[in-house]
Amino acid sequence: xxxxxxxxxxxxxxxxxxxxxxxxxxxxxxxxxxxxxxxxxxxxxxxxxxxxxxxxxxxxxxxxxxxxxxxxxxxxxxxxxxxxxxxxxxxxxxxxxxxxxxxxxxxxxxxxxxxxxxxxxxxxxxxxxxxxxxxxxxxxxxxxxxxxxxxxxxxxxxxxxxxxxxxxxxxxxxxxxxxxxxxxxxxxxxxxxxxxxxxxxxxxxxxxxxxxxxxxxxxxxxxxxxxxxxxxxxxxxxxxxxxxxxxxxxxxxxxxxxxxxxxxxxxxxxxxxxxxxxxxxxxxxxxxxxxxxxxxxxxxxxxxxxxxxxxxxxxxxxxxxxxxxxxxxxxxxxxxxxxxxxxxxxxxxxxxxxxxxxxxxxxxxxxxxxxxxxxxxxxxxxxxxxxxxxxxxxxxxxxxxxxxxxxxxxxxxxxxxxxxxxxxxxxxxxxxxxxxxxxxxxxxxxxxxxxxxxxxxxxxxxxxxxxxxxxxxxxxxxxxxxxxxxxxxxx
Numbered sequence: 001x002x003x004x005x006x007x008x009x010x011x012x013x014x015x016x017x018x019x020x021x022x023x024x025x026x027x028x029x030x031x032x033x034x035x036x037x038x039x040x041x042x043x044x045x046x047x048x049x050x051x052x053x054x055x056x057x058x059x060x061x062x063x064x065x066x067x068x069x070x071x072x073x074x075x076x077x078x079x080x081x082x083x084x085x086x087x088x089x090x091x092x093x094x095x096x097x098x099x100x101x102x103x104x105x106x107x108x109x110x111x112x113x114x115x116x117x118x119x120x121x122x123x124x125x126x127x128x129x130x131x132x133x134x135x136x137x138x139x140x141x142x143x144x145x146x147x148x149x150x151x152x153x154x155x156x157x158x159x160x161x162x163x164x165x166x167x168x169x170x171x172x173x174x175x176x177x178x179x180x181x182x183x184x185x186x187x188x189x190x191x192x193x194x195x196x197x198x199x200x201x202x203x204x205x206x207x208x209x210x211x212x213x214x215x216x217x218x219x220x221x222x223x224x225x226x227x228x229x230x231x232x233x234x235x236x237x238x239x240x241x242x243x244x245x246x247x248x249x250x251x252x253x254x255x256x257x258x259x260x261x262x263x264x265x266x267x268x269x270x271x272x273x274x275x276x277x278x279x280x281x282x283x284x285x286x287x288x289x290x291x292x293x294x295x296x297x298x299x300x301x302x303x304x305x306x307x308x309x310x311x312x313x314x315x316x317x318x319x320x321x322x323x324x325x326x327x328x329x330x331x332x333x334x335x336x337x338x339x340x341x342x343x344x345x346x347x348x349x350x351x352x353x354x355x356x357x358x359x360x361x362x363x364x365x366x367x368x369x370x371x372x373x374x375x376x377x378x379x380x381x382x383x384x385x386x387x388x389x390x391x392x393x394x395x396x397x398x399x400x401x402x403x404x405x406x407x408x409x410x411x412x413x414x415x416x417x418x419x420x421x422x423x424x425x426x427x428x429x430x431x432x433x434x435x436x437x438x439x440x441x442x443x444x445x446x447x448x449x450x451x452x453x454x455x456x457x458x459x460x461x462x463x464x465x466x467x468x469x470x471x472x473x474x475x476x477x478x479x480x481x482x483x484x485x486x487x488x489x490x491x
Contacts, residue, residue, distance in 0.1 A: 023454035024241040025422040027132065033422075033481060034133045037414045041407060043128060043135045047120060054116040055139035059146035062109040064156050065177035073183050074103050075203070076149055077254055080187040083144035084127070084136070084365045088157070088182045089257060091206040096166040098210055102261050103157040103180045105149055107364050107371050110142050113389035117142070122393075125404020127366040130415030131233045131240065136366075143365045151185045158374050160261050168213025173264035174381045175374070192250045204250070211253025214260060221355045224309035226326055226333065227317050231455055233419055240419055242455040246317075258362045259354070265377050266357035270349070272380050274342045276373045276397060278360050282352045283308070283332040294328045298469040308332065320435040321469035323450065327437040338369060338401050340394030369401050417484040420456050424479035424486055431475050432456075432488070436466045449474055449488055462490035 038044055047055070074088035090101040111118050121137055128135035136143050149155050157180045163172040194200035195208060218225075229244040262278070269275025288308055295302040295311075298321040302311050312329055315322040333353055338360075339346045351358040361377065364370040372390050379386045432451045439447035447468070449460035460466065460474055478487035 023423055024236075024239045025419065027235060027238050027240045030131075030240070030418055030422055030481075033418045033484070034130070034415060037130070037411065037418065038133075038135070040414075041411055043124075043407065043411065045133070045135050047139050048116070051116045051120045052139050052141070055110070055141050058110040058112075058115075058117070059141045062146060062156060064109060065106075065179060067176065067178040069101075069103075069157075069159055069178040070154060070181040072101055072180065073203075074101070074149070074180050075184045075186055076151070076182050077186045077188060077191055077250070080189070083140075083148060083150075085149040085182075085185065086363045086365045087258065088149045088180060089203075089207070089254075091203050091210065093206065094163065097171075098164040098206060100160070100162040100164060100210070100257060100260065102160040102162065102257060102362070103149060103178075103182075104160070104261075104362055104370075104374065105147050105365050106156040106158045106177060106374075107138070107142070107147060108177075108375070109156040110147050111138075111371075113387075121368055121371075122400060125368050125400050126408055128408050128411040130412050131419060132235060133415065135411070137368060138365060147365060149180070149182050151182045154179050154181050158378055160264065162260060162264055164210060164213075164260070168210060168217050170260055170264055173261075173268070175265075175377050176381060177378060188248050188251050188254070192248045195250065207250070207253050207257070210260075211249075211256045214256035215252065218256075218259075218354075219309070219313065222307060222309045223355050224312050224332075224353050226312065226329055227315065228326060228330075229317060231416065231457060233416070240423075242419065242423060244452065244455040259358070261362055262358045262360060263354075263356055265359040265361040265373060268377050268380050269359060269373070270345060270357050272376075273345065274380075274386055274391075274394075275376050276338060276340050276359060276369055276394065277346075277349055278336065278351055278358050279339050279346075279348055280333065280336045280351045280353050281348055282350075287331050291325075291328055291331070294468075295325060298322075298325055300325055320471050323435060324437040324469035327448070338398040340397055342391055342394055367401075368404070369397055372397060414484060417486065418481065420458065420486050421479045421481045421484050423454055424456065424476055425481055428476050428479050431473050433471065434460075434474050434488070435471055436460065436468050436490075439466050439468055449490075451488075456486065458486040458488055460488040460490055466490065 072090045074090045076085045076088045078085055086105050088103040092099045124137050127137045158175050159178045160175045162170050165171050191204055195204055229246050232243045232245050234241050234243055266277055292302055300321060315326055317323045317326055349357050359373050360370050361373045372393055375390045376386050434449040434451040437448050437450050444465040446461045447466045450457050472490055474488040474490050477489050478485055
């Protein structure tokens with residue numbers, strides 16, 4: 001199915017109703033299929049006994065920092081059901097500018113290099129997400145309890161202090177170990193509702209201001225992000241259905257705080273000539289030319305003088321031909337990876353979509369590489385040597401993360417394919433309205449179709465070249481739960 005999909009999982013709670021509709025399926029009925037996927041990929045939510053034992057002992061006796069920043073009113077903003085809370089923020093005004101305090105879960109309090117938890121994390125690489133069947137990077141006693149920045153709990157953290165000027169530019173950044181205490185666990189929906197109603201706390205007014213300034217700076221430097229809707233599995237008291245959802249503005253502003261921190265971390269490491277960067281090569285000019293041809297075929301005006309980041313920002317995914325154009329533009333963002341260095345900077349150090357050096361440092365509970373990059377940054381800010389155990393891993397981490405990323409994509413897509421097949425299984429032979437969003441490069445009679453109701457992206461084939469970007473009527477010919485295959489045909 002379409003490679004552009006982003007899968008999320010949301011629980012609507014027991015009050016949402018649990019009657020099975022024509023586009024819903026009982027989540028429990030899919031357990032065997034999920035277990036089969038985990039077996040195929042060799043992954044499991046369970047940890048070996050020795051890993052759980054070491055994690056429990058560390059959680060009971062963490063190594064805590066001396067500095068106390070529990071007076072700062074940190075809060076977390078995450079999906080409502082999340083328990084692995086990596087980040088907490090506290091935003092303040094400072095004259096014409098701002099100060100961003102960003103607390104990141106500190107795993108050094110719970111993990112000793114070379115112990116069982118460390119070795120298992122290096123084997124897993126990252127948390128895998130698929131509906132409600134998460135395969136965590138660390139045992140839950142750490143990732144969803146002692147190490148998570150849960151409200152009302154004193155927690156060890158790596159606390160960034162980033163000064164931001166009136167134009168939204170970060171001007172100074174440091175990070176240090178400290179104790180913090182989150183005041184509240186907030187959801188995106190709740191914060192957005194308060195902002196829309198004009199009842200939000202001043203901190204979120206600042207979040208909006210800084211977020212908008214950062215988005216403007218991103219556009220000015222030629223940065224790009226694709227406005228792809230997320231395909232979401234919604235759990236209504238055990239009944240699963242599929243939806244497409246667009247990102248709320250507050251999610252975008254929150255993401256800008258994380259990006260700001262990643263830029264600061266990369267700047268520290270590039271200056272010191274030691275670190276781990278997230279990279280993306282520049283787009284191939286041939287791909288950009290191909291996209292110009294695609295735009296013409298879709299009857300979308302793309303002036304020659306308009307660079308592709310500005311063109312992408314002009315697209316409206318609610319329009320069928322624009323949605324197909326956005327999917328085509330995913331070609332420009334392929335090839336992301338990591339690079340470790342100690343000495344000379346690598347030839348390709350930039351993340352081309354961000355038009356800057358960038359590092360992942362804000363999700364250590366869920367992504368292995370962040371823990372190592374954070375250790376480098378805190379050492380640099382303290383004027384200390386980067387630990388040998390970190391330096392020893394620099395050459396291998398990019399390969400570890402490439403493999404874990406491949407596995408994560410396989411896992412998420414397989415479970416989403418399973419849910420799609422289960423939802424559609426009773427409807428084989430029915431006709432659906434959809435939009436052809438992509439064709440196969442080798443056979444333009446095959447491609448991908450997006451169905452709005454239910455929210456499905458799947459293979460489609462026809463007897464003639466598929467009309468990309470056009471609304472079509474397609475027939476469901478296959479929905480096989482065992483093989484996780486969904487296929488539509490266009491007559």
